[in-house]
Amino acid sequence: MAxxxxxxxxxxxxxxxxxxSNVRKKSYIKTxxxxxxxxxxxxxxxGYEKGKLKNIVKLVSGEKVLxxxxxxxxxxxxxxxxxxxxxxxxxxxxxKIFPHHILRENKVLTGAGADRMQTGMQKSFGKTIGRAAxxxxxxxxxxxxxxxxxxxxxxxxxxxxxxAKLPCHSRLVFEKRA
Numbered sequence: 001m002a003x004x005x006x007x008x009x010x011x012x013x014x015x016x017x018x019x020x021s022n023v024r025k026k027s028y029i030k031t032x033x034x035x036x037x038x039x040x041x042x043x044x045x046x047g048y049e050k051g052k053l054k055n056i057v058k059l060v061s062g063e064k065v066l067x068x069x070x071x072x073x074x075x076x077x078x079x080x081x082x083x084x085x086x087x088x089x090x091x092x093x094x095x096k097i098f099p100h101h102i103l104r105e106n107k108v109l110t111g112a113g114a115d116r117m118q119t120g121m122q123k124s125f126g127k128t129i130g131r132a133a134x135x136x137x138x139x140x141x142x143x144x145x146x147x148x149x150x151x152x153x154x155x156x157x158x159x160x161x162x163x164a165k166l167p168c169h170s171r172l173v174f175e176k177r178a
Contacts, residue, residue, distance in 0.1 A: 003068075003070070003130070004105065004129070008105075029102050029104075029128055030128075031128055032102060032128065032131075033102070033128050033129070033130050033131055035069070035099075035131070036069040036070055036072075036073045036099075036131070037069055037072055037073050037076060037095060037098075037099070038073070038076075039076070039095075040094060040095045040098075041092075041093075041094050041095075042080050042092075042093045042094075043080075043083065043084075043089065043091045043092040043093045044089060044090065044091065044092050045092060047092065048092035048145050051177065052147070053091070053092050053145035053146055053147060053177075054145075054147070054176060054177045055145065055146050055147070055148070055149060055151070055152060055174070055175075055176055055177075056143060056144070056145045056174070056175040056176070056177060057143075057144050057145075057146075057152065057155045057156060057159060057172055057173070057174050057175075058096075058140045058141075058142070058143050058144075058172070058173045058175070059140070059141045059142040059143075059159050059162065059163075059170055059171075059172060060138055060139065060140055060141065060170060060171055060172075060173050061135045061136070061137060061138065061139050061140075061141055061168050061169075061170055062137060062138075062168060062169035062170055062171060063137055063168050063169055064134075064135065064136050064137055065135050065167055065168040066101065066103075066132040066133070066134060066135070066167075067097070067099075067132060067133050067135055067141075067166060067167060067168070068099070068103070068130060068131070068132045069099040069130065069131045069132065069133070070130070071165055071166060071167065072095060072097070072099065072133065074165055075142070075162045075165050075166065076095055076142075078158075078161070078162065078165070079093060079142065079144070079158055079159070079162060080093055082154075082158045083144065083154075083155070083158060086154045086158075087146060087151060087154065090146060090147050090148075090151070091144060091145065091146045091147075091151075091155075092143075092144070092145040092146075093142070093143070093144050093145075094142070094143045094144075095141075095142060096139075096140045096141060096142060096143055097133040097135060097139065097140075097141055098133060099131035099132050099133040100131070100133065100134070101131065101132045101133065101134050102128050102130075102131060103128070103129050103130045103131065103132055104125065104126030104127060104128055104129065105126050105127060105129045106125070106126040106127075107126075107127070135168065141166070141170065142159065142162070144158075144159065152174065156172060159172055160172070
């Protein structure tokens with residue numbers, strides 16, 4: 001089954017919705033979809049925690065938006081693959097957002113006789129189809145730390161290519177730890 005377009009989940013009104021019902025058991029989401037993001041921290045984790053990696057580049061969101069977990073996982077895999085090839089263990093990479101928000105879909109039937117089978121908006125809470133992270137402006141999406149200043153060009157190139165996979169405007173922010 002194909003994924004719905006991002007337009008199906010409005011950018012204007014990004015907030016979690018919980019069904020309110022007088023019947024208590026109808027007020028809950030029955031199943032939570034599987035987590036698609038496998039790892040959140042990669043590379044030299046101990047070196048980052050000890051403060052050895054002095055240079056940091058962050059990918060920061062420019063708007064309020066929902067980012068699906070499959071977009072985050074695709075970005076994570078791409079970044080980690082290129083950094084492992086280019087910097088080979090001399091980096092730390094972290095996904096800074098977590099997809100908590102559950103996406104739901106009220107499927108509509110098509111074809112002959114479909115009008116007799118479906119309920120329309122009568123019970124329109126929908127079934128769970130995925131997860132998404134609610135991202136706010138100036139929130140860090142990805143963080144990459146590395147040893148030397150000359151590695152910054154590689155990191156900027158990788159994070160620059162990732163911007164196309166994300167449904168929001170974003171920018172790169174460079175920091176140097178003391």
